[in-house]
Each structure stands twice: as structure tokens, then as C-alpha cells.
Amino acid sequence: MAVFKPKFITFDCYGTLINFDMAGAASAIFADRVIADQMLAFTTDFARYRMDEVLGEWKPYSAVVCQAMARTCKKWGVEYKDSDGAGIMEACATWGPHPDVPAGLAAVAKEFPLVLLSNTMNDLITHHVPRLGAPIHRVFTAEQAQSYKPRMRGFEYMLDELGCGPEDILHVSSSLRYDLMTCHDMGIKNKVWVNRGHDPANPAYGYTEIKDIGGLPGVVGL
CATH class of the missing domain: 3.40.50.1000 (HAD superfamily/HAD-like)
Incomplete structure (x- = not known):
């Protein structure tokens, strides 16, 4: 053929x-709030929420990341800080x-x-x-x-x-x-x-x- x-x-x-190491960036930022043997499940939820966030009308990618991270933290009962999303976006630029x-x-x-x-x-x-x-x-x-x-x-x-x-x-x-x-x-x-x-x-x-x-x-x- x-x-x-x-x-x-x-x-x-x-x-x-x-x-594109979103999981690695999130793991580093949340190492003090999520125990190591639960980190994979935590970052998997973060990936799933990012998918959900992009299905609606367009918004800046920083908002996608921050909102997905905030939703993940809410599900896990983990504190979310504005600096968390900003830190992930800073990591993105280095990859x-x-x-x-x-x-x-x-x-x-x-x-x-x-x-x-x-x-x-x-x-x-x-x-x-x-x-x-x-x-x-x-x-x-x-x-x-x-x-x-x-x-x-x-x-x-x-x-x-x-x-x-x-x-x-x-x-x-x-x-x-x-x-x-x-x-x-x-x-x-x-x-x-x-x-x-x-x-x-x-x-x-x-x-x-x-x-x-x-x-x-x-x-x-x-």
C-alpha cells in the first residue's frame, strides 16, 4: 500500500x-499536604479536573490549572493557596x-x-x-x-x-x-x-x- x-x-x-510533568509539579508543591502513598491518586484527580475544566467556554490556561487544583484540594480536604496554581504555571515554562x-x-x-x-x-x-x-x-x-x-x-x-x-x-x-x-x-x-x-x-x-x-x-x- x-x-x-x-x-x-x-x-x-x-x-x-x-x-508535560503536571504530576511532578503538583507532587513537589503538595508534598507537605498529601502523604506520599496517596500522591498518585491526588495528581490523577488533578488531571481529571483539568479535562473537565477545558470542556466549557474558553478561559486562560492559568484559570484552568488553578480551578482544577482548587477542586482537587476540595475533594481531598487539602488546603489550596493561590500560590499553588501560580507555582505550577511557573514550572510549565521550564519544561x-x-x-x-x-x-x-x-x-x-x-x-x-x-x-x-x-x-x-x-x-x-x-x-x-x-x-x-x-x-x-x-x-x-x-x-x-x-x-x-x-x-x-x-x-x-x-x-x-x-x-x-x-x-x-x-x-x-x-x-x-x-x-x-x-x-x-x-x-x-x-x-x-x-x-x-x-x-x-x-x-x-x-x-x-x-x-x-x-x-x-x-x-x-x-
């Missing part, structure tokens, strides 16, 4: 490319790519324009794009689209801005829930799941699985 050659390879950024990302991206960037669609703010992503190790053609944020994934509006905004249709892109993400399930519903047939352990596999969504970005060149025949 012929290898699909997309007009654009589009990516989720945080988690897929950038090592770099997974080790496999720069070389993998550089290999595919030789032939395909690379595009980011990210649940972030315009100013936050400026810290991370230069760390990816490859030229990025376009960057689209939730702030620009006024909508967060997994809602469809961000994908629609990206496709409109690129002047292409669902059939023209290959979308790459480590998250089924934020990205690939929505892609499936929108008719984006060409999808790659980077299995970083964020979600359980579900092949019914019709993706190609790779273990890291180093496997991406092979997907597009390089």
Missing part, C-alpha cells in the same frame, strides 16, 4: 512533544522535550511542514517551540481558537487557517481523549498515537501506534 504523504503533519504539543523529539521532528521536517495545535496560551508556548529542535511551520493555540481540545473548534480553526481539509493532515498525539477521539469524530483518518502511557490503547479509533517520535519518519515513508 502507498504511504500517505500529508500536506501537513500536525501535533499535540504538551505530553506528546514537551515532557523541555522528550529525548526522542528533536531528532524525530528534524527528520520529518525535511519533507513536511510541521504544525502545532496546543491547549495553551500564546505567551506560554513561546518558551517551548524553540526547544523542539526542528522548524515549526505554524503554531495554533487554544487562546487563538478560543477553545480547548477535546472540543472540535480548535481543529476546525487550524484546518481553516491552513486552508486544508481533514483528509490532508496526519495528526500526531499521545492522547486519545484530548486529540485522537476528536480526530476520529471529525473524519481525520490519518492519525498517529505516540504511546507514552497517558491513555489505554483503543485501536477502534484507527491510528498507527509508535512508541516515540523516532518512529514517525517510518510512518511517512522516510
